[in-house]
Amino acid sequence: xxxxxxxxxxxxxxxxxxxxxxxxxxxxxxxxxxxxxxxxxxxxxxxxxxxxxxxxxxxxxxxxxxxxxxxxxxxxxxxxxxxxxxxxxxxxxxxxxxxxxxxxxxxxxxxxxxxxxxxxxxxxxxxxxxxxxxxxxxxxxxxxxxxxxxxxxxxxxxxxxxxxxxxxxxxxxxxxxxxxxxxxxxxxxxxxxxxxxxxxxxxxxxxxxxxxxx
Amino acid sequence: xxxxxxxxxxxxxxxxxxxxxxxxxxxxxxxxxxxxxxxxxxxxxxxxxxxxxxxxxxxxxxxxxxxxxxxxxxxxxxxxxxxxxxxxxxxxxxxxxxxxxxxxxxxxxxxxxxxxxxxxxxxxxxxxxxxxxxxxxxxxxxxxxxxxxxxxxxxxxxxxxxxxxxxxxxxxxxxxxxxxxxxxxxxxxxxxxxxxxxxxxxxxxxxxxxxxxxxxxxxxxxxxxxxxxxxxxxxxxxxxxxxxxxxxxxxxxxxxxxxxxxxxxxxxxxxxxxxxxxxxxxxxxxxxxxxxxxxxxxxxxxxxxxxxxxxxxxxxxxxxxxxxxxxxxxxxxxxxxxxxxxxxxxxxxxxxxxxxxxxxxxxxxxxxxxxxxxxxxxxxxxxxxxxxxxxxxxxxxx
Numbered sequence: 115x116x117x118x119x120x121x122x123x124x125x126x127x128x129x130x131x132x133x134x135x136x137x138x139x140x141x142x143x144x145x146x147x148x149x150x151x152x153x154x155x156x157x158x159x160x161x162x163x164x165x166x167x168x169x170x171x172x173x174x175x176x177x178x179x180x181x182x183x184x185x186x187x188x189x190x191x192x193x194x195x196x197x198x199x200x201x202x203x204x205x206x207x208x209x210x211x212x213x214x215x216x217x218x219x220x221x222x223x224x225x226x227x228x229x230x231x232x233x234x235x236x237x238x239x240x241x242x243x244x245x246x247x248x249x250x251x252x253x254x255x256x257x258x259x260x261x262x263x264x265x266x267x268x269x270x271x272x273x274x275x276x277x278x279x280x281x282x283x284x285x286x287x288x289x290x291x292x293x294x295x296x297x298x299x300x301x302x303x304x305x306x307x308x309x310x311x312x313x314x315x316x317x318x319x320x321x322x323x324x325x326x327x328x
Numbered sequence: 329x330x331x332x333x334x335x336x337x338x339x340x341x342x343x344x345x346x347x348x349x350x351x352x353x354x355x356x357x358x359x360x361x362x363x364x365x366x367x368x369x370x371x372x373x374x375x376x377x378x379x380x381x382x383x384x385x386x387x388x389x390x391x392x393x394x395x396x397x398x399x400x401x402x403x404x405x406x407x408x409x410x411x412x413x414x415x416x417x418x419x420x421x422x423x424x425x426x427x428x429x430x431x432x433x434x435x436x437x438x439x440x441x442x443x444x445x446x447x448x449x450x451x452x453x454x455x456x457x458x459x460x461x462x463x464x465x466x467x468x469x470x471x472x473x474x475x476x477x478x479x480x481x482x483x484x485x486x487x488x489x490x491x492x493x494x495x496x497x498x499x500x501x502x503x504x505x506x507x508x509x510x511x512x513x514x515x516x517x518x519x520x521x522x523x524x525x526x527x528x529x530x531x532x533x534x535x536x537x538x539x540x541x542x543x544x545x546x547x548x549x550x551x552x553x554x555x556x557x558x559x560x561x562x563x564x565x566x567x568x569x570x571x572x573x574x575x576x577x578x579x580x581x582x583x584x585x586x587x588x589x590x591x592x593x594x595x596x597x598x599x600x601x602x603x604x605x606x607x608x609x610x611x612x613x614x615x616x617x618x619x620x621x622x623x624x625x626x627x628x629x630x631x632x633x634x635x636x637x638x639x640x641x642x643x644x645x646x647x648x649x650x651x652x653x654x655x656x657x658x659x660x661x662x663x664x665x666x667x668x669x670x671x672x673x674x675x676x677x678x679x680x681x682x683x684x685x686x687x688x689x690x691x692x693x694x695x696x697x698x699x700x701x702x703x704x705x706x707x708x709x710x711x712x713x714x715x716x717x718x719x720x721x722x723x724x725x726x
Contacts, residue, residue: 166724166725169640171636171639171640171722171723171724171725172723172724172725173723173725173726174725174726191644191645191719191722192644195642195643195644198640198641198642199642204640206640210637210640212336212634212637214335214336214339215332215335215336219332219335222332223332223333223336223638223641224641224642226332227641227642227643228642268641272642
């Protein structure tokens with residue numbers, strides 16, 4: 115997948131509202147593979163909605179979204195599974211870890227689907243993220259910041275053309291932010307993938323090609 | 329590894345509900361299977377494959393009424409009666425019972441020194457209405473021996489009514505066929521003694537049947553020579569249970585002898601009762617099916633978030649639903665196996681009774697097939713519901 119294009123897209127809840135000033139909504143926007151994007155937004159402006167549209171689990175929008183030239187509304191379930199396993203990695207804002215599984219099990223749940231990393235590589239990521247002692251802890255016992263890092267590791271356990279991160283560092287301090295950003299940028303560069311990160315204030319600390327204000 | 333998903337998805341599985349379903353369905357299925365099996369086992373008792381008169385035959389007489397007797401109606405069937413009968417759509421052919429027109433004296437030896445002597449009678453019907461070994465059946469005046477077929481009731485009457493109270497030995501059918509029997513035929517100024525032999529027992533014919541050729545010879549030799557009309561007819565019909573037959577018989581005041589009609593009635597009631605029992609079993613099975621459906625819906629509802637998250641990770645709906653489908657298949661297969669086992673246990677309980685009727689029961693193939701069909705249908709319904717429910721989780725907002 116080379117590009118994701120938003121064509122005059124608008125969440126249905128915003129329909130009829132006047133004075134929408136957005137770099138994304140009701141615009142022609144193209145995210146290209148290999149580039150880095152920051153979407154800066156205030157809360158309630160629909161950045162999680164945008165992520166859910168692109169990830170195919172919500173369709174409550176007008177306008178269209180296309181992967182390369184295919185309108186994503188026309189994609190089959192099998193195509194979506196392929197996108198989620200191989201083309202777009204996604205970190206939801208609320209992480210969506212399974213509380214009853216350990217950190218490692220949460221990561222393996224994704225990795226067994228893609229077979230992308232071996233156990234050592236995953237353990238190295240835990241270490242790099244500064245949470246090597248949390249591998250076997252239940253997700254429910256982790257702090258939000260720790261959960262955020264586990265969820266990022268999980269998102270990295272797949273091949274992708276784009277990695278879409280919804281507020282990846284909202285609960286991380288400056289130092290951890292930099293560590294996480296380095297890891298993500300490294301991993302993405304290695305695959306030649308694009309990065310789309312959203313933020314309501316605490317930006318992922320990386321050089322970006324374009325900043326959109328939502 | 330595989331266990332991780334199951335570890336997630338088995339959350340909220342209610343063992344109580346599943347056991348409740350399994351028991352309810354087991355009860356329903358067992359009732360259905362037992363009813364089907366019982367019906368198939370007991371059916372031969374009511375059909376007449378055993379008796380030497382095949383099952384499509386009716387024996388009819390005129391109803392004996394006081395008025396009829398006064399009017400000089402002696403219960404005979406006229407040629408036009410018979411011709412009318414032969415033209416009915418359900419009638420294949422009509423055979424006439426030929427009565428003996430001479431005196432018969434029978435002597436039966438039982439044990440040493442005992443002999444029973446009685447006045448006797450014979451009837452004959454055309455050979456094509458009799459299904460018996462032709463070697464034992466038939467008669468030649470050159471080597472006179474009279475083969476007879478008697479009602480099985482006569483033997484029972486002797487064994488249970490007479491022998492039991494008079495200190496006489498009971499005799500089996502095999503022994504009875506070896507009994508020394510002697511008939512003294514007289515009339516028309518002649519008298520002849522000839523040996524006889526019982527060659528078979530009938531459940532159906534409440535009379536003593538001899539070969540027609542013997543009867544014709546004997547009537548000619550000892551009879552008055554007056555041609556007589558038959559008082560009983562044997563009718564081969566295409567459908568014994570046909571209601572039109574009963575209507576015709578009522579209209580003409582004919583009576584159907586023996587257990588033919590009552591057997592077809594009993595057969596009818598057996599069918600009705602079996603159908604009711606099977607229906608009850610199916611209703612229980614259906615209800616339990618809904619219990620399982622409800623349980624699965626609740627389970628999926630409670631696990632909605634987890635299922636959606638798995639789908640977001642890239643798991644396909646079929647990968648996610650597979651675990652629940654396997655659970656349902658396992659559960660239903662266990663119910664099926666247990667249901668068949670319970671049916672076999674139940675069957676053992678009534679088989680003694682079936683054996684007492686002298687039949688061996690039929691195979692269990694059909695019942696097993698019915699069980700597989702029912703559980704197959706229930707499982708298919710469950711799987712469909714699971715798939716639909718999980719597919720409905722695919723989109724969070726349309």
